[in-house]
Amino acid sequence: MTAATDNGFVVFDRVQKSYDGETLVVKDLNLSIGKGEFLTMLGPSGSGKTTCLMMLAGFETATHGEILLDGKPINNIPPHKRGIGMVFQNYALFPHMTVAENLAFPLEVRKFGKSEREEKVQRALEMVQMGAFGGRRPAQLSGGQQQRIALARALVFEPDLVLMDEPLGALDKQLREHMQFEITRLAHNLGITTVYVTHDQTEALTMSDRVAVFNDGRIQQLDAPDVLYEQPVNSFVAQFIGENNTLMGTVKEIENGVALVELDDGEVIDAKPVNVRKPGDRTLVSIRPERVEINKDRLSPNAHLIHAEVLEFIYMGDIYRTRLRVAGNEDFVIKTRNAPDQRRMKPGEHIEIGWLPEDCRALDAPA
Amino acid sequence: MTEATRTGQMLAADGTPLKRSLQRALRAQKLRALMLIAPLLLFIMVTFVAPIADMLFRSVENQIVSDTLPRSAQAIRDWDHNSGEPPSEDVLAAFTIDMIAAVERKQHTRLGTRLNYEQNGLSSLFRKTGRGVGDIGETYRDQFAALDPAWTDPGTWIALFADPSWQADHDAWEAARTAARSAGRSFAEPVPPFRLKDGMAGVLPETADAYLDFARAVQGGRNGDPAARAPWPPVYLALYRDLTAVGVGRIATLDEAAQALLDPAHYAVRGFERADLAALYAGIDRAWSQPDVWATIQTFSARYTPGYFLTAVDLKQTPDGITSQPADQKIYIMLFERTLVMSLTIMGACVLLGYPIAFLLANLPMRSSNLLLILVLLPFWTSLLVRTSAWKVLLQQQGVINDILVWIGIVDNAGRLILINNQTGTIIAMTHILLPFMILPLYSVMKTIPPSYVRAAKSLGATNWTAFWRVYFPQSVPGIGAGCILVFILAIGYYITPELVGGTSGTFISNRIAYHISSSLNWGLAAALGTILLGVVLALYWTYDRLVGIDKVNLG
Numbered sequence: 001m002t003a004a005t006d007n008g009f010v011v012f013d014r015v016q017k018s019y020d021g022e023t024l025v026v027k028d029l030n031l032s033i034g035k036g037e038f039l040t041m042l043g044p045s046g047s048g049k050t051t052c053l054m055m056l057a058g059f060e061t062a063t064h065g066e067i068l069l070d071g072k073p074i075n076n077i078p079p080h081k082r083g084i085g086m087v088f089q090n091y092a093l094f095p096h097m098t099v100a101e102n103l104a105f106p107l108e109v110r111k112f113g114k115s116e117r118e119e120k121v122q123r124a125l126e127m128v129q130m131g132a133f134g135g136r137r138p139a140q141l142s143g144g145q146q147q148r149i150a151l152a153r154a155l156v157f158e159p160d161l162v163l164m165d166e167p168l169g170a171l172d173k174q175l176r177e178h179m180q181f182e183i184t185r186l187a188h189n190l191g192i193t194t195v196y197v198t199h200d201q202t203e204a205l206t207m208s209d210r211v212a213v214f215n216d217g218r219i220q221q222l223d224a225p226d227v228l229y230e231q232p233v234n235s236f237v238a239q240f241i242g243e244n245n246t247l248m249g250t251v252k253e254i255e256n257g258v259a260l261v262e263l264d265d266g267e268v269i270d271a272k273p274v275n276v277r278k279p280g281d282r283t284l285v286s287i288r289p290e291r292v293e294i295n296k297d298r299l300s301p302n303a304h305l306i307h308a309e310v311l312e313f314i315y316m317g318d319i320y321r322t323r324l325r326v327a328g329n330e331d332f333v334i335k336t337r338n339a340p341d342q343r344r345m346k347p348g349e350h351i352e353i354g355w356l357p358e359d360c361r362a363l364d365a366p367a
Numbered sequence: 368m369t370e371a372t373r374t375g376q377m378l379a380a381d382g383t384p385l386k387r388s389l390q391r392a393l394r395a396q397k398l399r400a401l402m403l404i405a406p407l408l409l410f411i412m413v414t415f416v417a418p419i420a421d422m423l424f425r426s427v428e429n430q431i432v433s434d435t436l437p438r439s440a441q442a443i444r445d446w447d448h449n450s451g452e453p454p455s456e457d458v459l460a461a462f463t464i465d466m467i468a469a470v471e472r473k474q475h476t477r478l479g480t481r482l483n484y485e486q487n488g489l490s491s492l493f494r495k496t497g498r499g500v501g502d503i504g505e506t507y508r509d510q511f512a513a514l515d516p517a518w519t520d521p522g523t524w525i526a527l528f529a530d531p532s533w534q535a536d537h538d539a540w541e542a543a544r545t546a547a548r549s550a551g552r553s554f555a556e557p558v559p560p561f562r563l564k565d566g567m568a569g570v571l572p573e574t575a576d577a578y579l580d581f582a583r584a585v586q587g588g589r590n591g592d593p594a595a596r597a598p599w600p601p602v603y604l605a606l607y608r609d610l611t612a613v614g615v616g617r618i619a620t621l622d623e624a625a626q627a628l629l630d631p632a633h634y635a636v637r638g639f640e641r642a643d644l645a646a647l648y649a650g651i652d653r654a655w656s657q658p659d660v661w662a663t664i665q666t667f668s669a670r671y672t673p674g675y676f677l678t679a680v681d682l683k684q685t686p687d688g689i690t691s692q693p694a695d696q697k698i699y700i701m702l703f704e705r706t707l708v709m710s711l712t713i714m715g716a717c718v719l720l721g722y723p724i725a726f727l728l729a730n731l732p733m734r735s736s737n738l739l740l741i742l743v744l745l746p747f748w749t750s751l752l753v754r755t756s757a758w759k760v761l762l763q764q765q766g767v768i769n770d771i772l773v774w775i776g777i778v779d780n781a782g783r784l785i786l787i788n789n790q791t792g793t794i795i796a797m798t799h800i801l802l803p804f805m806i807l808p809l810y811s812v813m814k815t816i817p818p819s820y821v822r823a824a825k826s827l828g829a830t831n832w833t834a835f836w837r838v839y840f841p842q843s844v845p846g847i848g849a850g851c852i853l854v855f856i857l858a859i860g861y862y863i864t865p866e867l868v869g870g871t872s873g874t875f876i877s878n879r880i881a882y883h884i885s886s887s888l889n890w891g892l893a894a895a896l897g898t899i900l901l902g903v904v905l906a907l908y909w910t911y912d913r914l915v916g917i918d919k920v921n922l923g
Contacts, residue, residue: 059822079825080834092823096841105837106827157828 008032009193010056010161015065017051025051027217029065033195035160038187040196042204043214044240052214053163053197058082069161080109085154085162085192089169091146093138099125099149100134106157124156127186144175151183155190162187164196168203180207201241205229213237230288234275235363238286245292245332247285251276251362258357261285263327269304270357275364282365289321291359292334294345299354308332310349320344326353419901426894429672432664435478436465438576440668448662448686453655459644460608463601464577466500471584471599484889485674485684486663492654499651504600506642507607514635517628518603525594527625528578530562537594558592570617573605604644610636662686675895699879699896706875707903709794710858716798717805717854718847725809725846729816743806751800755867758796762786762868788870796868801857805850812846848915856904876900 010033017026026048033039041049054060056067058079066073074082093102103121112120125131128148138146147167154162164183168176184207187194198204204211205225213220213228213236221228221237232238239246249263251273259273261283269285276283293299311330312323319335322345326332334353336342345351377385401408433440438461446454453459469475479493511518525534536559547554561582567575581602582593610633618629648655655661666686667674674684681697682689691697724743728736746754761767769783778784786792816839824834862877869878876896883893911917 057822057826059825078831079822080828080830082826083828084826086823086826088819088823090817090819092817092819094820094824094838094842105824105829109828109830109833153827163826 009035009037009070010195011066011068012052012056013066013068015052015055015062015067017048017055017060018063024063024217026055026062029217029219031212031219031222033193035193036191038184038194038196038207038209040198040204040208040211041214042198042201042211042240044199047214048217049197049212049214050165053165053195056195057084057086057163083157083159083161085157085159087150087154087162087164087167089166091138091150091167093146093149093153095138097137098134099130099136099138099141102138102149103134103153103156106153110157120156124152127155128152128182143171144179147171147179148182151186155186155192159192161193161195164194166198167196168198168200176203183207205241213240215240231274232286232361232363235284235286235366238284238361238363243289243333243335245287245289245326245329245334247287247327247329247332248365249283249285251279251281251283253279259283259362261362265327267306267327269306269360270355271360271362272358274361276362283362284365285360285362287355287360289333289335290319291355293354293356294334294336294351296352296354299356303354303356305352305354308351308353310345310347310351312347313345315344324351324353422894423898424894425891426675426898427671427673428891429667429674430670431478431481432668433670435469435474436462436664436668438462439465439664443661443665443668446661446665448658448665451658453645453648453658454661456644458661459648460573460604463500463503463604463644464573464580466496467599467601468580468584470497470500471581472587480888482663482667484678484892485667486660488654489660489663492652492660496648496651496655501600503644503647504602504604504607504642506640507603508600510635510639511603511606511632514632515628518632519597521594521597523628524578524598527628528564528567528575529582529594530564533559533562557590558586558594561586561593566620570613570621571606571609574602574609577602577605604642606632607636607639675891676899678892679895679899699876702874702876702879703899703903705790706859706877706900709790709873709875710855712794713797713801713858714805714851714855716794717802718851720798721802721805721809721850722843722847725806725813728806728810729813730818740810743803746800747803751863752867754800755796755864758792758799758868759787762792762795787868788873790869790873792868792870793865793873793875796864797858797861800864801854804853804857808849808853809843809846812849813843816842844915848911852908852911855907859904860900 010031012029012031015026015029016024018024029048029052031052041052043049051060055062056069058074058077062075067075069082069084093099094105097105100121103124104117107117107120121134122131125134128151130145130148130152133141133145133149138149141149150167154164167183168179171179180203183194183196186192196204196207205228208225210222210224211228212222215236221233223231228237229242232241235246238244247263247269249261249269252260252262252268254260254273254276257272259271259276260268261271262268263285271283271285296305299305306326308324308326310322311325314321314323318338320338320342322334322336323330324332324334379385379388381388439458442458442461443454446458466475469478475493475497476490479490482493483490508519517523525537529537540556540559543556544554561579563575563579578598581598585591585593585596610629613633615630615633618626618633621629645656662685666684672684677684677689678692679699681692681700683692724739728739728743731739759766763769764783764785764787766787768786769778772778773780773783786795820838820842821834824838825831829837859875860877861875862881865873865875866878866881869875877900880893880896880900883889883896908917
């Protein structure tokens with residue numbers, strides 16, 4: 001479900017935002033979100049993702065550029081006329097109203113009749129499995145229940161677009177995982193376009209159709225979760241998403257789509273050139289821990305092997321996590337599946353490791 | 368480790384009930400907490416609770432009448448005030464003894480002042496009577512003296528009434544004094560406290576009682592010596608009354624010297640010329656022949672009186688029950704109403720002016736809101752008197768505001784607005800002074816309302832006004848409640864500002880209380896007014912609690 005880039009449902013067109021007139025919080029944002037798409041804005045705090053969301057909701061105005069909703073510019077439309085549902089970080093359930101009154105609020109201001117209101121409220125409550133809680137006050141609900149109500153309230157007036165600002169941040173891990181599933185299920189069932197802001201990469205990967213990784217006011221990469229994880233386009237994305245081993249080196253030659261990289265301690269490895277151009281470039285090589293191979297039989301005969309010393313072995317149930325010293329880097333981690341044929345390594349042991357050239361990506365070296 | 372016994376009581380590990388075990392564990396903590404607050408508690412008890420309790424007590428306390436006129440208060444109880452006649456000879460005799468004792472102790476003027484609150488003119492009547500009461504009984508003294516000159520000798524009375532052991536003490540004291548004087552030393556030993564001879568109260572009850580009072584009054588005031596003074600003439604009146612009433616057999620129970628003195632007197636009093644007490648009192652002042660003065664004394668002779676409270680609500684206690692005050696003296700209900708209405712007006716004005724400011728303060732960025740907060744607090748750092756006086760300058764008819772209005776042309780020079788020394792002045796000045804007390808609780812409550820609520824409301828489709836009115840305002844109500852309670856309670860007891868800018872029409876009940884405390888010295892009435900004010904505030908507080916709930920009040 002990828003978006004049509006030119007005529008998306010939500011379009012950010014060269015949007016910039018500055019609060020103080022000196023620094024840009026959002027720098028030249030171009031983004032197109034398709035109808036029915038679940039898009040996540042992921043990034044560290046201060047990366048500009050929440051500002052983008054607030055501009056879309058109408059609580060902030062873009063300093064430059066245009067935001068289009070369903071083809072119409074919305075820069076000058078006040079928030080209450082945009083018809084965008086929103087779930088806030090702390091839920092923002094009105095404490096002086098009951099759950100049912102909270103849900104009826106958007107319908108009331110839209111002048112729905114009483115019976116229609118009650119029917120829609122009840123349906124929305126059923127939708128989040130909170131049918132019996134209409135008479136309670138928000139303070140009488142648990143965090144997870146409040147979260148459901150906030151979701152129901154954002155959906156009860158059937159908006160085409162729902163914005164969620166780190167909605168699961170206050171929940172514990174188990175509840176968060178459960179709610180991730182519920183939110184995606186609801187969004188897909190109802191066919192609503194969703195823009196979801198989070199700094200939690202697992203959340204972003206598991207929920208979204210596409211993820212926009214923000215850093216320093218720019219989108220670093222906009223791709224489906226699997227692409228993002230397996231083919232990060234720069235070192236920031238590679239390091240921000242998932243666990244990652246990095247080695248510093250210099251490109252020796254690039255041939256047939258494979259780069260030969262000489263690491264700083266002299267060893268040579270194969271890598272896929274992503275944004276290195278010519279021999280002599282400094283590069284940061286990135287390999288996922290689960291893609292490191294310790295069994296030579298699975299690698300091609302001419303693959304470069306590299307020497308490693310086992311520093312630590314951690315048993316984690318489904319996987320083994322082994323910390324190695326590789327090319328002077330003592331934080332090189334590999335993950336191996338807990339399988340009958342898999343050996344448990346001991347600290348002090350010396351082994352040889354290797355990988356497929358396409359799993360090892362030669363990226364730009366951060367300044 | 369705990370376990371449930373058969374009774375369901377939880378036991379601690381050592382078998383004591385868990386509750387007691389817990390109490391013991393907490394006792395040390397509580398004791399320590401108590402010690403920490405002990406100095407403050409003591410301070411508050413002494414400077415706050417005790418004065419309030421004293422004030423509440425003063426509003427019903429009326430012991431001055433029964434303390435100063437103990438015999439009369441007792442004797443007048445059965446007098447019928449509707450008879451149209453002054454009380455009987457017995458009451459007048461008792462009153463005479465009471466009065467002369469009060470004069471000796473200089474208490475009759477205080478009593479007069481007290482009774483003057485209830486009936487005008489009693490203060491001067493008591494002062495006048497104090498000067499004349501010493502002469503009542505002179506007739507009898509002269510007749511006793513004619514019978515036996517010994518009756519004017521103080522020693523005769525001492526021998527008759529003083530306890531022999533006191534006489535011995537007195538002799539010793541006198542010897543010591545003589546010795547000291549001849550040696551040229553100063554002598555400040557007090558006279559031994561007078562003791563009545565046993566049995567005298569049974570034979571000559573009124574005289575014994577009167578003489579005892581005489582001796583104590585003489586000793587009490589200037590440390591006089593009862594043995595050096597002949598009794599007051601009224602004591603001879605008591606002696607006359609006793610001797611006409613007592614049987615000869617009772618005198619026979621006394622010692623020989625007493626019999627020798629009393630027997631001839633007992634025989635002679637029947638031939639004495641009688642003094643008409645009613646006529647004597649009418650001679651001092653005509654008011655004593657009217658029943659209403661006596662009725663006032665009778666009505667207020669009880670130790671506790673609702674009189675102050677009745678006065679405070681424009682009622683009056685009369686011998687015939689409770690009646691309303693004459694129309695020209697009804698001021699307190701009107702003052703209470705005015706205080707309430709004006710306090711409510713000031714409170715309303717504070718809400719209207721304070722709410723937008725508090726809203727602005729809570730929503731501005733930190734830097735500007737701090738500056739604004741300083742402006743709000745600025746009045747706190749200025750003396751109340753200075754601020755109030757500044758209002759005088761601004762509001763008077765030739766003042767700044769009127770000048771500007773005339774200059775702009777809004778008002779005519781002849782029709783300058785009267786903004787001070789009336790209710791308008793009080794309301795303007797007090798609203799200004801109490802405004803911070805409204806803004807601060809409002810601000811602290813608004814500060815805690817996250818902006819996401821209003822945003823959520825807007826994202827749900829509410830206009831700015833709906834979002835404010837349906838979502839923001841209800842959450843700021845606790846602040847309004849707190850501010851209103853604070854401002855109202857402060858306003859209802861305000862004193863200085865109404866005094867300075869209120870003129871006559873803009874003063875509060877507290878100004879009247881201050882008047883009674885410091886000018887008219889009618890503390891009882893001031894206490895009653897204060898108690899009612901306290902009651903009104905507590906009642907309003909209770910009502911507020913029932914309607915809104917005091918837990919909804921948030922002072923920040």
